[in-house]
Structure formats: structure tokens, C-alpha cells
Amino acid sequence: MAEPRLSTASGGFRVLVIGAGECGIQKILFFLGAWLGSRLTKEREGVTGITGLLVAQGLKKAGIDHAVFESEPSAGHYRPREWSIGMHWSLPFLEKILPADLWVRLKEAQNDPFHESPPKDIFPILNSQTGEVLKNMPLPRTVRVSRRKMRTLCTEGIDIQYGKTLSDITYDPSGVGVTAVFADGTTAKGSVLVGCDGPRSKVRELLVGPEKAAPSMLEVTHNNMAIEYRDAEKSLFMRKVHPIFYMGIHPDGHLVFITNVPDRDKPETWRFQVVMSWVGFCDRELDDAGRLALIKQRGESLAEPFRSAIMWIPDGTPVPSNDIGYWATAPWDNRGGRATLAGDAAHPLPPHRGQGINHCVMDVFRLTEALRAASSKDGDLAAALAAYEAEMVNRGADEVRSSLQNAQMLYDWDKVRDSPLMRNSLDRK
Numbered sequence: 001m002a003e004p005r006l007s008t009a010s011g012g013f014r015v016l017v018i019g020a021g022e023c024g025i026q027k028i029l030f031f032l033g034a035w036l037g038s039r040l041t042k043e044r045e046g047v048t049g050i051t052g053l054l055v056a057q058g059l060k061k062a063g064i065d066h067a068v069f070e071s072e073p074s075a076g077h078y079r080p081r082e083w084s085i086g087m088h089w090s091l092p093f094l095e096k097i098l099p100a101d102l103w104v105r106l107k108e109a110q111n112d113p114f115h116e117s118p119p120k121d122i123f124p125i126l127n128s129q130t131g132e133v134l135k136n137m138p139l140p141r142t143v144r145v146s147r148r149k150m151r152t153l154c155t156e157g158i159d160i161q162y163g164k165t166l167s168d169i170t171y172d173p174s175g176v177g178v179t180a181v182f183a184d185g186t187t188a189k190g191s192v193l194v195g196c197d198g199p200r201s202k203v204r205e206l207l208v209g210p211e212k213a214a215p216s217m218l219e220v221t222h223n224n225m226a227i228e229y230r231d232a233e234k235s236l237f238m239r240k241v242h243p244i245f246y247m248g249i250h251p252d253g254h255l256v257f258i259t260n261v262p263d264r265d266k267p268e269t270w271r272f273q274v275v276m277s278w279v280g281f282c283d284r285e286l287d288d289a290g291r292l293a294l295i296k297q298r299g300e301s302l303a304e305p306f307r308s309a310i311m312w313i314p315d316g317t318p319v320p321s322n323d324i325g326y327w328a329t330a331p332w333d334n335r336g337g338r339a340t341l342a343g344d345a346a347h348p349l350p351p352h353r354g355q356g357i358n359h360c361v362m363d364v365f366r367l368t369e370a371l372r373a374a375s376s377k378d379g380d381l382a383a384a385l386a387a388y389e390a391e392m393v394n395r396g397a398d399e400v401r402s403s404l405q406n407a408q409m410l411y412d413w414d415k416v417r418d419s420p421l422m423r424n425s426l427d428r429k
């Protein structure tokens with residue numbers, strides 16, 4: 001039943017990483033696309049998890065044996081959801097995790113690979129009904145990456161086993177060793193299993209039980225669109241407020257984020273991320289055209305450039321609606337240091353203050369340090385993971401609560417100015 005490659009333990013210290021990223025074909029398309037300046041990569045890059053890929057990069061750099069499993073069926077599998085991610089306070093930790101040759105290529109993963117991220121930036125926040133600037137938020141150096149390109153970069157040199165959906169975890173009665181069981185009937189043995197399997201983590205479910213592991217849902221409709229205006233003047237207009245990222249808050253609680261994904265010399269090919277969200281669960285009866293009509297109806301009353309950002313959306317643009325779930329990190333029994341969590345699996349949170357990936361990176365940095373110590377000759381895996389989790393569980397729970405409070409306040413006009421985003425910018429708490 002089991003594939004020999006997966007069921008054979010290495011005998012030594014080995015980490016099983018659940019949830020990771022794309023490789024092969026994406027990488028080729030990514031660089032071919034960059035070379036041709038075409039839209040090929042934006043259409044075909046696959047999507048999977050940055051946390052697992054970074055764990056693998058960190059373990060590889062530390063010389064620790066590992067195996068990476070991903071439920072996506074193949075490297076070339078295409079999933080349409082994409083967004084931009086701001087990396088800021090975690091950048092020094094990312095540098096320590098990545099091998100030097102990938103770190104110096106981080107720019108390739110930027111939405112705009114030609115953009116020089118200044119050491120100090122601003123993040124304009126406007127009243128999207130009047131156009132008044134509410135705050136030019138001071139920002140530390142912030143690198144905004146495309147989720148897809150970042151995954152493609154982090155996949156380099158990592159061997160990923162696709163089509164491996166974790167369904168169970170078993171623990172050796174001797175107290176040493178863990179086995180990952182996959183939906184296809186195969187298994188893999190290791191010393192410790194790390195669940196990097198995202199907001200609806202199966203590993204979390206197996207560790208704390210389905211009821212306790214279930215994320216709560218933020219009651220918002222969060223339409224997250226990738227838009228090409230296909231017109232140089234329109235595209236240039238969209239970048240006037242800030243070249244990369246700005247945000248509008250509407251007195252009635254609407255938010256519009258705009259992020260560019262450009263090819264510098266051809267504005268007509270630039271792609272924008274526009275998020276329009278409001279309080280209330282999304283209407284599941286609506287199709288893309290229905291959602292777009294609703295968005296345009298709401299966009300009519302906005303000030304520029306938000307109004308045009310919405311009204312110029314070409315017909316036929318897909319309008320995916322993200323479910324925003326959160327789970328306040330709570331301790332689990334790690335079975336003597338044999339199973340743990342990292343990234344969104346440990347702390348899924350609302351994205352409005354841009355903290356998610358930064359905590360993922362911090363987790364990976366601390367976890368890699370813990371596993372480095374545990375894998376040494378006299379290493380104590382249980383103690384190393386207990387120390388990792390003690391810090392991460394507190395940090396994760398704090399951030400989930402803060403990001404939740406922030407999201408709720410941003411949708412309440414009377415509280416916007418007191419929100420964690422307005423008070424603390426993107427700083428780590």
C-alpha cells in the first residue's frame with residue numbers, strides 16, 4: 001500500500017513539513033515571463049504555502065534532514081486567488097532563514113520588481129468618500145511581494161511531494177517518532193511533524209480536536225480582485241497616490257486597498273489588486289457578474305481614485321470573495337515534541353493590519369533555531385519545542401486578538417482613528 005519512499009524513515013533526525021509550494025514549471029514560467037515581460041507568469045504561477053517553504057529553506061540551510069508534503073496535486077496546478085503581502089518587521093528574520101543567494105533576489109518576488117523600497121515609507125490612508133487624507137502612516141522599510149512570486153522564489157532547491165493530503169498523525173508508542181498518514185494511503189516517518197497547512201489546518205484539528213480547532217469567521221464580505229485596466233492612462237492614474245499601496249476607508253465602513261503589480265514600461269499591462277469589503281457575510285447566491293454589479297453600485301459614491309478603481313473594472317473580471325477566519329492560538333499537547341504548528345495553521349487572523357506573513361516568518365526563524373538545537377548530539381526535542389511553542393502561542397494569540405480588534409474597528413467609523421492600525425501602524429505589538 002505505502003510508497004517505499006514515503007514509508008522509510010531515514011533513521012536519523014528528520015522533520016516532516018506539511019504544506020508547502022510549487023516548483024519546476026512555475027519557476028520556468030516565472031523567469032521566462034520576466035524575460036519576455038509578458039503576462040504569462042501572472043496567469044500560470046501555482047499557489048501554495050510560504051511558511052512550509054521557509055521551514056524547508058531554514059532546515060536545508062541548517063543541514064537538517066526533512067521531507068515536504070503538499071496537498072496540491074502538482075507543481076503546475078493553478079489556483080486563481082492571489083494577493084500582495086507586505087513584509088516589514090520580519091525582514092531581518094527572513095534574511096537569516098533564506099540562503100544568501102535567494103535573499104539577494106528578494107526583489108524578484110516584489111509586485112513591482114523595479115521598485116526600490118525606501119528605508120522609511122508612508123502608507124496613505126484616505127477617507128474614500130471625500131478623498132481627504134486621514135493619515136500618511138509612517139512605515140518602516142516594507143517589501144510588498146506577490147504571494148505567487150514569493151512562493152516561486154522560496155521553492156528553489158526544495159523537493160516537494162505533491163498530492164499528499166495529510167489525513168492523520170500517529171505516534172510511536174516508544175515515545176520517539178511520528179508518522180504522517182496521507183489520504184492516498186501512503187505514510188512517512190520522522191522525528192517531528194510541523195503543520196504549515198494554513199488557516200484550516202488538519203494538523204491543528206488533529207492536535208486539539210475538530211471543535212476547538214474550528215476558526216471563527218469575521219462577518220465581512222471581502223472581495224479581492226486582480227484587475228487589469230488595459231489602458232496606460234488609467235493605470236498611471238491608479239498609482240498617483242502612492243506607487244505601491246494605499247487604502248481608503250469609507251464612513252459607512254467600506255475599505256479599498258490598491259496594490260500594483262506592474263511591468264514598468266507598459267502601464268497598460270499593469271495589474272492591480274483592489275479589495276472592496278463591507279460588514280456582512282457575502283451573498284453566496286451571487287456569481288462573479290452579480291458581485292461586480294454590487295461592487296459598482298457601492299463604488300459609485302466614492303471619491304477619486306477609488307471611484308475609478310471600481311467603475312473601470314472591465315466586465316468579466318472574476319470577483320473572488322475571501323472568507324476571513326481567525327483562531328486565537330491556544331496550547332496543544334505536542335506529544336513530547338513530536339507535532340507542532342507554524343504560520344497561519346497556528347494563528348490565522350484578519351489581514352487588515354498586514355501582520356500574518358510577518359508572524360509566519362518569525363515562527364520559522366524560532367522553530368528552525370529550536371530544531372537545530374534539538375537535532376544536535378545531546379539535543380532535547382521536547383524541551384526545544386516547548387520553548388518554541390511557549391513564545392509562539394502567546395505571540396500568536398496576542399496578534400490574533402489585536403488584528404481582530406483592528407478589523408472590527410476599521411469597519412466602525414467612530415472607532416477607525418483609535419484602531420491598532422492608526423495608532424501603531426504596522427509595528428509588531
Ligand SMILES: Cc1cc2nc3c(=O)[nH]c(=O)nc-3n(C[C@H](O)[C@H](O)[C@H](O)COP(=O)(O)OP(=O)(O)OC[C@H]3O[C@@H](n4cnc5c(N)ncnc54)[C@H](O)[C@@H]3O)c2cc1C
Pocket residue numbers: 018019020021047048049050051052069070071072083084085086087147164165166167196197198199201202224322342343344345351353354355356357358359360
Ligand atoms: C487578502 C489577504 C491579504 C493579506 N495581506 C497580508 C499582508 O499585507 N501582510 C501580511 O503579513 N500578511 C498578509 N496576509 C496573510 C498572509 O497571506 C498569510 O499569513 C500567509 O500567506 C500564510 O501562509 P501559510 O503558508 O502559513 O498558509 P497557506 O498559504 O494557507 O499555505 C498552506 C498550505 O498547506 C497546504 N495544505 C492544506 N491542508 C493540507 C493537508 N491536509 N495536507 C497537506 N497540505 C495541506 C495548502 O495547499 C497550502 O499550500 C494576507 C492574507 C489575505 C487573505
